Amino acid sequence: MKAVRTSRRSAPSLRALPMLAGILAAGLVLGVAELVGAFFSTRSAPLIALGSTFIDFTPSWLKDFAIDTFGTNDKLALFVGMAVTIVFLAALLGLVAWRRWVLGVAGVLYMGAVMVAAVVSRAGATVLDAVPSVIGTLAGLAALRWMIQKLRAARPTAAEAADDDGAFSTADNPPERARTGVSRRGFFAAAGVTAVVAAATAAGGAVVSGIRNTVNVTRERLKFPAPASTAMPVPDGVDVDLDGVEPWVTPNKDFYRIDTALQVPTIDVDTWELRIHGMVEEEVRVTFQELLESDLIERHITLTCVSNPVGGDLAGNAKWLGYPIRELLKRARPTAGADMVLSTSTDGFSASTPLPILQDERDAILAVAMNDEPLPLEHGYPVRMVVPGLYGYVSATKWVVDLEVTRFADATAYWTDRGWAEEGPIKTQSRVEVPRAFAKVAPGTVRVGGTAWAQTRGIDRVEVQVDDGPWEEATLAAEYTVDTWRQWTHEVQLEPGSHRIRSRAYDPDGVQTEERADSVPDGASGWHTVQFSAE
Numbered sequence: 201m202k203a204v205r206t207s208r209r210s211a212p213s214l215r216a217l218p219m220l221a222g223i224l225a226a227g228l229v230l231g232v233a234e235l236v237g238a239f240f241s242t243r244s245a246p247l248i249a250l251g252s253t254f255i256d257f258t259p260s261w262l263k264d265f266a267i268d269t270f271g272t273n274d275k276l277a278l279f280v281g282m283a284v285t286i287v288f289l290a291a292l293l294g295l296v297a298w299r300r301w302v303l304g305v306a307g308v309l310y311m312g313a314v315m316v317a318a319v320v321s322r323a324g325a326t327v328l329d330a331v332p333s334v335i336g337t338l339a340g341l342a343a344l345r346w347m348i349q350k351l352r353a354a355r356p357t358a359a360e361a362a363d364d365d366g367a368f369s370t371a372d373n374p375p376e377r378a379r380t381g382v383s384r385r386g387f388f389a390a391a392g393v394t395a396v397v398a399a400a401t402a403a404g405g406a407v408v409s410g411i412r413n414t415v416n417v418t419r420e421r422l423k424f425p426a427p428a429s430t431a432m433p434v435p436d437g438v439d440v441d442l443d444g445v446e447p448w449v450t451p452n453k454d455f456y457r458i459d460t461a462l463q464v465p466t467i468d469v470d471t472w473e474l475r476i477h478g479m480v481e482e483e484v485r486v487t488f489q490e491l492l493e494s495d496l497i498e499r500h501i502t503l504t505c506v507s508n509p510v511g512g513d514l515a516g517n518a519k520w521l522g523y524p525i526r527e528l529l530k531r532a533r534p535t536a537g538a539d540m541v542l543s544t545s546t547d548g549f550s551a552s553t554p555l556p557i558l559q560d561e562r563d564a565i566l567a568v569a570m571n572d573e574p575l576p577l578e579h580g581y582p583v584r585m586v587v588p589g590l591y592g593y594v595s596a597t598k599w600v601v602d603l604e605v606t607r608f609a610d611a612t613a614y615w616t617d618r619g620w621a622e623e624g625p626i627k628t629q630s631r632v633e634v635p636r637a638f639a640k641v642a643p644g645t646v647r648v649g650g651t652a653w654a655q656t657r658g659i660d661r662v663e664v665q666v667d668d669g670p671w672e673e674a675t676l677a678a679e680y681t682v683d684t685w686r687q688w689t690h691e692v693q694l695e696p697g698s699h700r701i702r703s704r705a706y707d708p709d710g711v712q713t714e715e716r717a718d719s720v721p722d723g724a725s726g727w728h729t730v731q732f733s734a735e
């Protein structure tokens with residue numbers, strides 16, 4: 201009798217173990233989500249999202265009560281409250297999963313869905329921000345399954361289960377003791393691994409997002425001096441005022457993003473430095489502070505990706521503030537024979553840009569701000585290149601830290617190493633944005649519209665064709681500069697039925713080519729065609 205009692209006291213109740221499994225699995229869910237989230241954005245951390253959502257839904261009496269009771273510790277109180285709730289629910293789920301695995305799975309998935317809903321409903325969040333919660337939930341589910349299985353292997357016999365509340369009474373049953381002893385060791389090993397991984401992922405995530413947060417705080421506090429040369433004011437006429445046509449200035453949050461960075465680099469402006477070296481008479485180094493103290497210029501420039509398919513949306517127009525690259529090159533004085541500048545980012549991406557293009561009168565910029573805001577982290581904070589007329593892969597290096605003046609014969613860059621063309625001038629393009637593909641419009645007179653670009657050359661004319669009708673000249677919106685895109689609109693007559701509409705743009709060299717080309721190796725070409733119907 202005595203032996204049994206001792207063993208009961210030292211062995212935790214079998215109910216406690218599934219609860220422990222549930223709590224550890226929940227820890228793993230949050231740890232993994234935190235780590236994966238650190239690689240995505242600051243918006244995807246589920247704990248913060250859950251807390252924020254909770255705050256948004258808190259009735260004001262409860263908010264007042266919390267502030268009255270906890271004062272400035274109200275946020276701490278919220279997190280403690282959340283932690284207690286999570287531990288409670290996780291323990292419950294562990295127990296449920298132990299009794300009925302399917303119900304446990306349903307419960308875990310339900311909690312995962314709540315987390316995803318909280319994350320995705322935050323302002324500015326996208327579906328992508330759900331990824332960390334989803335991966336975390338799946339990891340938690342796997343760990344829970346693993347621990348429950350180990351525990352199942354240790355399930356007591358019916359006689360034992362009937363005894364007391366399910367605690368092991370191993371001393372009564374020597375053969376069982378041998379088996380359960382081994383199995384429970386298995387459970388504790390699984391639980392230990394889960395706990396360690398949960399702690400490690402949470403700590404890793406916290407470190408990464410901690411660094412990012414410091415950089416973000418500095419970024420938000422940055423103040424720029426008035427530019428020495430401000431951007432020309434944007435006239436109303438650059439917009440055709442037709443619903444569905446992309447805005448003339450692309451808001452930063454909607455600006456397309458293309459890069460090879462698995463994790464967005466986080467650079468401290470106090471340590472950032474740009475080195476201009478190679479075939480130069482004088483090596484030049486500039487700090488961020490020196491850059492801000494230089495004569496900055498402000499320009500609207502339309503950026504385009506070489507991977508943009510005909511009619512695609514990998515193009516955006518923004519107001520950039522920065523320092524002309526030609527001024528830096530003047531200080532470095534390239535030597536005879538140099539014909540290229542190899543720009544490199546902190547994460548190892550590189551682009552090869554023809555030297556003359558960075559020296560001519562077009563405003564190739566080392567940009568520090570985008571639409572009156574410090575560069576967003578994912579768009580190259582704190583400094584990137586923007587070069588009118590060239591696709592991004594040969595010119596728009598984000599997180600840039602190094603400019604090597606060299607020769608095309610001596611060096612290659614990230615994408616040119618992978619089969620893309622050395623020269624990347626942007627091809628003249630036009631696209632139909634209204635109507636969208638497969639849209640249904642009312643028959644009769646319909647206003648259509650879109651955008652065309654031919655950076656550094658300018659759009660002179662856009663024509664539109666419906667079905668096999670004649671090409672008609674569209675009305676162009678005001679031109680801002682030849683470095684920015686230009687909207688167009690046109691009224692067409694439509695009979696009921698299905699239709700096809702095409703557009704083509706002209707630059708000073710003539711009409712854009714009809715010849716269809718794939719993006720590889722130097723950019724897509726062809727006339728954009730949209731199928732739709734009038735009914």
Ligand SMILES: Nc1nc2c(c(=O)[nH]1)N[C@H]1C(S)=C(S)[C@@H](COP(=O)(O)O)O[C@H]1N2
Pocket residue numbers: 455456457458459460461503504505506545546547549578579580591592593596597598599
């Ligand atoms: N560091 C770095 N810079 C980069 C890239 C990259 O992968 N890494 N991609 C380039 C490409 S292909 C394009 S089209 C533009 C896109 O800039 P955006 O993401 O700000 O729109 O950045 C360019 N600069």
Ligand SMILES: [Mo]
Pocket residue numbers: 458504505506507591592593
């Ligand atoms: Mo690109």
